[in-house]
Amino acid sequence: MRNNEQAQIPLIETRGLTKTFAATPALSEVDFTLYSGEVHALLGENGAGKSTLIKLLTGVHKRDAGVILLEGKEIEPRSPRHCQELGISAVYQEINLIPTLSVAENIFLGRQPMRRGLVDMKTANRKAYELLKAFDIDIDVTRDLSAYSIAIQQIVAIVRGVDLSAKVLILDEPTSSLDRHEVETLFSVIRSLKERGIGILLITHFLDQVYEISDRITVLRNGIKVGEHLTSELPRIQLISEMLGKALTEELAVQKSGISSNGLDREPFLRVHGFARRGMMQPFDLEVRKGEIVGLAGLLGSGRTEIAHLIFGIKHSEQGEAYVNGQAANLSSPQKAVQYGFGLCPEDRKEDGIIADLSVRANIILALQAKLGWFEHLTPKKQEQLAEEMISALRIVTTDMEKPVKELSGGNQQKVILARWLVSNPEFLILDEPTRGIDVGAHAEIINIVKRLAQEGKAMLVISSELPEIVDYSDRVMVLRDKQVIAELEGDQISEAMIMQTIAER
Amino acid sequence: MKSRAFPLLMTTLVFALLYLFCLTQYSSFASMRVVCNLLRNYAYLGIPAIGVTFVILSGGIDLSPGSVIAFTGVFCALMIERNGMHPLVVFAIILVIGTLFGATMGSIIHYFKIPAFIVTLAGLFLARGGAYVLTTDSISITHQFYVDVSNIVYVFPDGGRFTFAAGAFVIVLLVGIFLAHYTRFGRNVYAMGGNETGALLQGVPIGRTTITIYALSSFLATFAGIILSLSKRSGDSTIAMGAELDIIAGVVIGGTLLTGGVGYVVGTFIGILLPGVIHTYLTLDGSLTPWWIKIIIGVLLFGFIGMQMLLSSQFNPLKLIRIPRRAAA
Structure with a gap:
């Protein structure tokens, strides 16, 4: 249906689209086109600029430079409302509908059919039923939206968007919490929208789904467009290397220098068997020995952070069992995980990690105090001594220990979080993206600290998007794709090329 | 649909059972006299409760109605008795003042993002304080209009006065x-x-709606103040003390979720009259002091809130029961 694409005027076209947040470019000179009746997948890792592009198209943010054309005419998106009126609708992962209203009311909220000045629910119900029926969704539209599955709720949001005279539909991670059957239902809706000539911009982490439903793919990395391809002509391995920004020329087996895989006969510190949670993570096994660094590699959304959360008890596993030092362990809450000697440095440092207004010292002793309980008081002297030790051991750059953590640089904040767990002397540390967003110098230091901790005999589980980093320090690497552990690499197998190839394999 | 209406059904059922029980004890519960008395005595709580229902449905709260009722009564008494104005003119003025008062609270809640609890608590103190500042005396209203209005009544054959x-x-x-x-x-x-957030993204005018909701609530509280002043034929700054709590209790017992989004106006009607029925029963019975009513309301509130917790998805009692899992083979 896109054979005559060259002759067609694109539904949406951007030229040189640029947006900068606080001196950091989020999107630079991106040209993007979306044709009527196509599904165009937008792919990229964290910070690639996908959400910035969407926010510029839906009027959430204003662009710094470039033009946006809708059917060949320049537009100036002012607000999500304005864009809806122009014909650009977006449906997000977290569905922004009203769970306590009926399906029909959600579809017609704010534009209910009126009769003699009254809201005419009868007509609204009939129309809503017909709209959904057109997509082969036959449900009772008078029931609460919350009575239905996420997939149906998503479709209701799509139907509402399309009924608001949408020409362009943006779907942001629509399938991330759906099961296989629900994805099918959603895809059949997307296919019939295609037939109606609606242009669909799809963002998803699931590469299988990209190949199943999309016609074209645009890859962004660090705010720059790195490729635009017909899906049918793009090999997976090339797609992954574009997303990760790695050349394919590297030799397959790079000799590892370290003294790895020497302790595989030792009893692991932590052994997890068959942990899983519906809609979050497929069953996986995991072993971590003392003095060993296990790396988790995979694309964004492949399930890396989910593994960390399940092990640390932030979300508790629906099945499987865990053993710490060979003893059955109950990992149903972070508190319990801490009692077993676990520590977690979360991915989002600002949101989940530091307490910005507290001092360096207070942040460092936080976990230790929590472990001791309310009644074991840490004397100010002891606190100072611990903070001082850590500041010098990790070389945290701060004028004094009473400085609020928010005034430190990113790398130093990361060290404070590390220090927090180190003072409580954990046996097992989970680091989720320990080097994200910190400068080059601090980057090397953090990696050295990670290696040193393993040498000191700690068990480590490290998540990182930086392949060279993972390859550098990991004794073993678990490779993830689509919420599933698909391979475990050891020793000589650990290389960037091998990891990428594993992710690309079907 | 079913789960949304469930709290209302429960309230209606409790009310019906209670009324039936009262009927078996005292046949006068079948008379229009009891019904009319209930409506008359609880009008000053029921009218603002309708407004507060909208507030709670929207996810907010309004603590000011009791004070607004008192201020209205005192204002009317002063203007009519001391300034010699016609009651209808005074009513028009106070309704405008009351509505603006509510609209102001709504604006502060919306534009400054201050919790409704705090804003309307301030409103409670302002209105009550205003009433005391106007006068601490209880002023009788003797205007002919008041006498005329109290003569507007429909008398049922059994003597019930509507x-x-x-x-x-x-x-x-x-x-x-x-x-x-x-x-x-x-x-x-x-x-x-x-x-x-969803409502905002779907294009619901949040600001306008918030302001209208609180304006409506204060308008109805003012209206209730006028009704109370007409029935009492006086203005008293200590009247309707704590009425806001009876109102909120009535709304919640009536099946409106405190978290907003679910509830029915008619439920509030029942929730407000429920204590009235108990009160009437206790008065006729005479062996228990009417203060027992407070205890019964407390128990009812606990019961209904507990039921709402069970219904809301955030709390699933089944999750409290953990079945130990045997190691898989």
């Missing part, structure tokens, strides 16, 4: 039901309470 106040209560109830279910404003209120 007064002006009872009529006003029923009319406000009907208008409330209409507003909630057949206007865009009403549906927007439900949408806001269900998911405010």
Whole structure:
């Protein structure tokens, strides 16, 4: 249906689209086109600029430079409302509908059919039923939206968007919490929208789904467009290397220098068997020995952070069992995980990690105090001594220990979080993206600290998007794709090329 | 649909059972006299409760109605008795003042993002303080208009007197039901309470709706103040002390979720009258002091809130029971 694409005027076209947040470019000179009746997948890792592009198209943010054309005419998106009126609708992962209203009311909220000045629910119900029926969704539209599955709720949001005279539909991670059957239902809706000539911009982490439903793919990395391809002509391995920004020329087996895989006969510190949670993570096994660094590699959304959360008890596993030092362990809450000697440095440092207004010292002793309980008081002297030790051991750059953590640089904040767990002397540390967003110098230091901790005999589980980093320090690497552990690499197998190839394999 | 109406069904059932029980004990419960007395005595709580229902449906709270009722009464008494103004003129003025008062609270809540609890608590003190500053005396109103209004009454064959106040209560109830279910404003209120961000993104005018909700609530509280002043024929700054709590209790017992988004105006009607039925029973019985009513309301509130917790998805009692899992083979 896109054979005559060259002759067609694109539904949406951007030229040189640029947006900068606080001196950091989020999107630079991106040209993007979306044709009527196509599904165009937008792919990229964290910070690639996908959400910035969407926010510029839906009027959430204003662009710094470039033009946006809708059917060949320049537009100036002012607000999500304005864009809806122009014909650009977006449906997000977290569905922004009203769970306590009926399906029909959600579809017609704010534009209910009126009769003699009254809201005419009868007509609204009939129309809503017909709209959904057109997509082969036959449900009772008078029931609460919350009575239905996420997939149906998503479709209701799509139907509402399309009924608001949408020409362009943006779907942001629509399938991330759906099961296989629900994805099918959603895809059949997307296919019939295609037939109606609606242009669909799809963002998803699931590469299988990209190949199943999309016609074209645009890859962004660090705010720059790195490729635009017909899906049918793009090999997976090339797609992954574009997303990760790695050349394919590297030799397959790079000799590892370290003294790895020497302790595989030792009893692991932590052994997890068959942990899983519906809609979050497929069953996986995991072993971590003392003095060993296990790396988790995979694309964004492949399930890396989910593994960390399940092990640390932030979300508790629906099945499987865990053993710490060979003893059955109950990992149903972070508190319990801490009692077993676990520590977690979360991915989002600002949101989940530091307490910005507290001092360096207070942040460092936080976990230790929590472990001791309310009644074991840490004397100010002891606190100072611990903070001082850590500041010098990790070389945290701060004028004094009473400085609020928010005034430190990113790398130093990361060290404070590390220090927090180190003072409580954990046996097992989970680091989720320990080097994200910190400068080059601090980057090397953090990696050295990670290696040193393993040498000191700690068990480590490290998540990182930086392949060279993972390859550098990991004794073993678990490779993830689509919420599933698909391979475990050891020793000589650990290389960037091998990891990428594993992710690309079907 | 079913789960949304469940709290209302429970309230209606409790009310019906209670009324039936009272009927078996005292046949007078079948008379229009008891019914009319209930409507008349509870009009001053029921009318503002309709407004507060909208507030709670939207996910907010309004603590000011009791004070607004008192201020209205004192204001009317002073203007009519001391300044010699005609009651209808005074009513018009105070209704405008009351509505602006509510609209101001709504604006502060919306534009400054201050919690409704704090803003309307300030409103409570302002209005009550205003009433005391106007006068601490209880002022009788002897204007002929008041006498005329109290003569507007429909007398049932059995002697039940359907007064002006009872009529006003029923009319406000009907208008409330209409507003909630057949206007865009009403549906927007439900949408806001269900998911405010969602409502905003779907194009619901949050600001306008918030301001209208609080203006409506204060308008009805002022109206209730006028009704109370007409029945009492006086203005007293200590009147309706704590009425806001009876009102909120009535709304919640009536099946409106405190978290917003779910509830019915007619439920509030029942929730407000429920204590009235108990009160009437205790009065006729005579062996228990009417203060028992407070204890019964407390128990009912606990019961209904507990039931709401069970219904809301955030709390699933089944999750408290953990079945130990045997190691898989």
